[in-house]
Amino acid sequence: MTRIESVRLRQILDSRGNTTVEADILTESGGFGRAAAPSGASTGEYEAIELDTSEAIASAREHAVPRLEGAVYVGDQRDVDRTLRAADGTDNFSEIGANSAVAISMAxxxxxxxxxxxxxxxxxxxxxxxxxxxxxLGNVIGGGEHAADATAIQEFLSAPVGAPSVQDAVFANAAVHSEVADILAERGVPSAKGDEGAWAPSIDDDDAFEVMDEAVSTVSDEFGFEIRFGLDVAAAEMYDADADEYQYRDRTRSTDEQIEYIADLVDEYDLAYVEDPLDENDYEGFAKLTDKVGEKTLVCGDDLFVTNVERLSEGIEKGAGNSILIKPNQIGTLSDAFDAVELAVENGYDPVISHRSGETEDTTIAHLAVATDAPFIKTGTVGGERTAKLNELIRIEQNVSRL
Ligand SMILES: C=C(OP(=O)(O)O)C(=O)O
Ligand SMILES: [Mg+2]
Structure with missing residues (x-):
């Protein structure tokens, strides 16, 4: 294998119009890789640190690039990632920034x-x-931190579980997105889109459940395979620690009420997937809910686990959840993301590879999902930065990916 000859870092734009880090790596034999860091809005408290873009680039140029150039074999991903960690010297990439680290790791x-x-x-x-x-899993209605004055629950996700191919599944999610628009129009509800391209109408969650139920059932009949739906509650964003309650638009719920509420929703709507139904510190609440509904649905930890094997280990010990969201930039390197997937699978947790709300045209997560045999990927439904990954999955399935 060939050594890294040069690492170039630059600022580019993400889908929110914010700057982010792009890395180019050239090898001594002329190989080339380019990747860009995504960025979250509903970020978990325990995520690796995203630095201001120019600070991240300056720090990575100073500390990481000299250790990589002419020194590290590009095919030895673990060595690349170990070098990034050594150059950073902290537990959470607060020196060079997880945004620089993940862009270099993926490149x-x-x-x-x-x-x-x-x-x-x-x-x-x-x-x-x-x-x-x-x-x-395709986000078709959303609010929370991704859109002002919309649903309290962050994401309502179409889940085409019976699709015979990736291509059918991708098209079905787009059809659900379009059906949701038609239903909202029939109800006289105007809607713009949120950060991930999901509709962000000013309706309450109960109405969103009705709309989703109708939309997935219509599209399921049309396409001839089972489509269910799921949620990313992103409950850490609605949890008030002082009051110990979850704040919805017009009411609050205690932790026990939240567990009951989510369990009832799983039953009423046959939900395929529930992400972050409780606060990011509440392993016990996750465990109680998993006890109740874990046989029927995926209870996925995003802000709870932050793609971190130590946090996942604690969850496994406590029976919290049965699924983990995998976001490479939450932890900073591909090696760490792979370790989290491996630990999850060994312990019967389903890994769900995920985008961030701020994205670029980078398609690495589509490849990561296929490489790790992950049963699900969450990467939106429409919008160029989302379809970049979805279309890449279609190409991979047809064995015509050139990346
Ligand atoms: C994709 C998500 O949003 P963000 O990137 O804002 O954390 C999520 O919470 O799962
Ligand atoms: Mg989430």
Missing amino acids: AAKAAADVLGAPLYQHLGGAFRGDNYPIP
């Missing part, structure tokens, strides 16, 4: 794939990866 993987002449998922997943493809 190195792409450069290695380029040198091998293999698609990225093949390099990351290996020759005996199997040929399963993830079901895309």
Whole structure:
């Protein structure tokens, strides 16, 4: 394998119009990889640190780039990522920024794939990866931190669990997105879109459940396969620690009431997926809910686990959740993200590979989902930065990805 010759870092725009870090890696043999960091809005308290873009770039240039150039073999992803951690010297990438770290880590993987002449998922997943493809969870109605004056629950996600192919699943989610628009129009509800391209109408959650139920059932009949739906409650954003209650638009719920509420929703709407139904510190609440509904649905930890093996280990010990969201920028490197997937799978937790609300055209997570055999990917429904990943999945399924 060939060594890294140069690492170039620059500022580009993300989908919110904020700056983010893009990394280019060139190898001594002429291989090339380019990747960009995404960015969250409803970020977890325990995530690796995203620095201001120019600070992250300046610090990575000073501390990480000299250790990588001419020194590290690009195909040795663990060494690339160890070098990033050593250059940073903290637990949470607060020195060089998780935004610089993840862009470099992903760019190195792409450069290695380029040198091998293999698609990225093949390099990351290996020759005996199997040929399963993830079901895309598509955000079609949303609010929370992603849109003002919309639903309290952050994401209502179409889940085409019966789709015969990735392509059918992607098209079904787009059809649900469009059906939601029609239903809202019939009800005389105007709607703009939130950060991820989901509709962000000024309706309460009860109405959103009705709209989703109708939309997935109509599209399911049309497409001829099962489509359910799920939620990202992003409950840490609505939890008031002082009052110990969850704040909805026009009412509050205690932790026990929140658990009952979510369990009832799982039953009433046959929810396929529930992400962050409780606060990011509430392992016990997650465990209680998992006890109640874990046989029927995925109870996924995003802000709870932050793609971190230590937090996931605690969750496994306590029986909190049965699924983990995997966001490489929450932890800073691909190696750490792979470790989290591995620990999850060993313990019967389903990994769900995920985008962030602020995204770029980068398609690494599509390859990561296929490489790790993840059963689900959450990467939006419409909008260029979302369809970049979805269309890449379609290409991967057809074995025509050139990355
Ligand atoms: C994608 C999400 O949003 P953000 O990137 O804002 O954390 C999420 O909470 O799952
Ligand atoms: Mg989330």
